[in-house]
Every structure is written in structure tokens, then in C-alpha cells.
Amino acid sequence: KDEIQLAVLPFKNISEEENSYLARGISQEIQVYLQDIQNLSVYAGMDVQHLVDKGLDKNEIGKEMGVNYILEGSVWKQDNRFKLWVVLSDINSDKILFKDNIDEEYESLMDVVSKVALNIVNSIDIVLTDGEKEGIQLQSTNSIEAYDLLMKAWEYWKKAWSHTFEEGPKTPERDLYFSKAENLAKTALEYDPNYFASYTFLANLEFCRGNYDS
Numbered sequence: 001k002d003e004i005q006l007a008v009l010p011f012k013n014i015s016e017e018e019n020s021y022l023a024r025g026i027s028q029e030i031q032v033y034l035q036d037i038q039n040l041s042v043y044a045g046m047d048v049q050h051l052v053d054k055g056l057d058k059n060e061i062g063k064e065m066g067v068n069y070i071l072e073g074s075v076w077k078q079d080n081r082f083k084l085w086v087v088l089s090d091i092n093s094d095k096i097l098f099k100d101n102i103d104e105e106y107e108s109l110m111d112v113v114s115k116v117a118l119n120i121v122n123s124i125d126i127v128l129t130d131g132e133k134e135g136i137q138l139q140s141t142n143s144i145e146a147y148d149l150l151m152k153a154w155e156y157w158k159k160a161w162s163h164t165f166e167e168g169p170k171t172p173e174r175d176l177y178f179s180k181a182e183n184l185a186k187t188a189l190e191y192d193p194n195y196f197a198s199y200t201f202l203a204n205l206e207f208c209r210g211n212y213d214s
Helices: 017-034 046-053 058-065 106-123 130-138 144-167 172-191 196-213
Strands: 004-008 040-043 069-078 081-090 095-105
Touching: 004 017, 004 046, 004 058, 017 040, 017 069, 017 106, 017 144, 017 196, 046 058, 046 144, 058 069, 069 106, 081 106, 095 106, 106 130, 106 144, 144 172, 144 196, 172 196
Parallel strands: 004 040, 004 069
Antiparallel strands: 069 081, 081 095
């Protein structure tokens, strides 16, 4: 069976600037939830950001990356509530396969994002194995504090990545961003020592930090 490829565009923050980390974090979390599914490749974050920065639209990004599907989204948060809008499109037919408009308490965010990930899979006719379903569940947490901290860690990883390409590797600012990302992910584990996604984040962070320095 041919591999299916999905690009998750950076979600848009439509609330206060202090909540911008949520938009980036949610798009990265969706990639994490789906990363181990057979015959599915998911691109998000730094893989897509440079094309967005060039001003390419959804269809242009799809063609440039050679993906089958594009996921777009927007996030709003105020106090203890959030709203999430998501749209999954088929690049070849330009049809909308799945869309949702969610308005929930902030503490339910991790459940909402995992359900969005499952709706994506269902919309592109992928049948999950029991192991793949378990893998998605393993990435989640019951601690909103841990979840929030990991999304903030993704924001600092993005800053480190951007700084590397704009200013060059091994600058004090870049090292500071990496350290903040690492500390946030480790603090998330203090709230939930079994938060598998945080361990995955730390392992990938160390790997990418080494690549940036080489």
C-alpha cells in the first residue's frame, strides 16, 4: 500500500499573544500522536514552517511537499476555556474531509487533541492496529499542567531552530532556547512521570541539538 503523507500547518493563534505557544504546540502534538502509524508520514512544525514563512498557500505547500492531505487550524484561549477549529483537506481533489469547531474547558485540551488525531485517521481511511491505538493513548497525559508545559517546550524548540538558521549554530541565545525547552519538558515529567510524549520530546531534542552542532 502506498504511503499516505499529511502536512500539519502551524495553527493560528487568534487570542492574546501570550497564548501563541498553544497554536504551535497543538500542531506538534498531532504529529506526535500520529508518528508511529504504518503507511502514514506526518510533517509539522519546522518541516512546514519555512514554506509558510515564504508565503506559500495551502495548495502550494501541498504540491511543494508532495503530500496528500493538509490539516489547518486555529486556537483561541481565554481564562479556563479554549476554542479549536480544524480542517482536513485532500490536496488532489481540494475537498474538505473533516472539520470541527470545538469549545471546551481548558482541562479537556489533551483529550480533544487526541480525538482530532483519531478523526484524521478515520477521515483518510486508515485502520489502526491495536498497537497503534495504544501508541496514541501512551502519548497522552491526565495532567493539564504537564501538557501545557510540553507545548511551551515546543515553542522554545522552534525558537532555537529559527535562531540556528538565522544566526548560525552555537550562539548563546540558541543554547538558551534549547535549555528552556529541555527544562520545561523535564518539569512536565514532575507532574506526570509516565508522560511518554515528554520523554520522546527530550530524546528528539538531544538528537536535533547534536545535528545542529555538527
